[in-house]
Amino acid sequence: MALWQRGRERPVQPGTLIHHSDRGCQYVSFRYTTRLTDLGVTASVGSVGDSYDHAMAESLNATFKTELIHRRTWRTRDQIEYAIVDWVGWYHHRRLHTTIGDVPPIEYETAHYRSINAPASTGAR
Structure with a gap:
């Protein structure tokens, strides 16, 4: 106004x-x-x-809060910090992601970069 x-x-x-x-x-x-x-x-x-730029981050925040923060009563700050470190480790290294073939995100990312950085074969022997 x-x-x-x-x-x-x-x-x-x-x-x-x-x-x-x-x-x-x-x-x-x-x-x-x-x-x-x-x-x-x-x-x-x-x-x-804008909000479209932050959609992925907001989705992750919602997942984090739903799966970890709102499921328990936290007694200390240290307890929350350790739980967050564990959850992030699980989310990136052990969680099976159905959209990418039921593999953890870090495994998929590693395979992706290995494939694009692999030397091209020339076919000549």
Whole structure:
């Protein structure tokens, strides 16, 4: 509302105002972004920082919280820290991931980089 009102009373010179936000849902709103542009306001978060960019991280955070944090009552900070280290180790090194052929992510990644870094065979003997 304040940006709308300011734009009506005193137009903002392009590049002189930066809008900072908590990166909420307004950055997925085309109308909101267009309005900022119309007023000459630079958003402090661009397309790299929008909600689509963070979708994978948010999904992992939700999985982490569901599988580890909310299943127990934690008595100490150390207890939580050790559990997190163990969960991350399991998630990357022992968890079987169905989408990649029921292998742990680290095994799949290792095989991937081995295949792209392998010397090409020339077929000549």
